[in-house]
Amino acid sequence: MNFQDLDEKTGAIIGMIIEEVFRNERQGKITRLGGLNKYALKGQILFTGSSLMEHFPIEEFCIAEGIQSIIYNRGVGGFTTDDFLRNIHTVLLELDPSRVFINIGTNDISESIAPDGDWLNHLITNYDCILTQLKAQKPNCDVYLMAYYPTNQAVIAGSPFSKQTFGLRTQENINKANREVEKLAVRYGYHYINANAGLADVDGDLKAEYTTDGVHMTPDAYFQVFRNLKPYL
Secondary structure, eight states: OOHHHHHHHHHHHHHHHHHHHHHHHHHHHHHHHHHHHTTSOTTOEEEEESHHHHTOOHHHHHHHTTOOOOEEEEEOTTOOHHHHHHTHHHHTGGGOOSEEEEEOOGGGSSTTSSTTSOHHHHHHHHHHHHHHHHHHHOTTOEEEEEOOOOOOHHHHHTOHHHHHHHTTOOHHHHHHHHHHHHHHHHHHTOEEEOOOTTSBOTTSSBOGGGBSSSSSBOHHHHHHHHHHHGGGO
């Protein structure tokens, strides 16, 4: 065994340990959210999805702007569409929302998400299943499918971890996924909304000052999203 072999094996072991830590963290969040759901008021506004939704301080922005709507956030960091489907009752159905904003699927834009590498088919097939269940169980819910946010590949390339994790989240792939999500919205009679105005620079990339890793956004970036969403709240 040479040093390179040892390094690759060590990296693989570390990767598995990190994934196990993240998996346990996600499960802990689901358990906590399930407990909170018992006290949530039915028929309110729900924001749900992955970390890009979890990090959205929508409730604080509403308070600051004098919006008195009751809003619950059930975003869970690291969630793929597979995770969302497995936990759809906790992060969506149990709250019986009158209106829901969904942003799920960016973590599916990864080489590891589908054995054959066809992440887009995997993402849209699962998203379709999510909407099928939602339509069947909450037919009167007003549903908004949010466009995926832009990313900044230059910032992503500056970190080995970000490059490995987010390397496929190019603007081309983001746009491709958004077109398919928009088609889903039309098929189900739901709303497709792009709340990204003000996030991108002149090249169409997420502004560097709005992100630390090229994907996840700062409060200032989220306030831009909030301003664009205000008419729907």
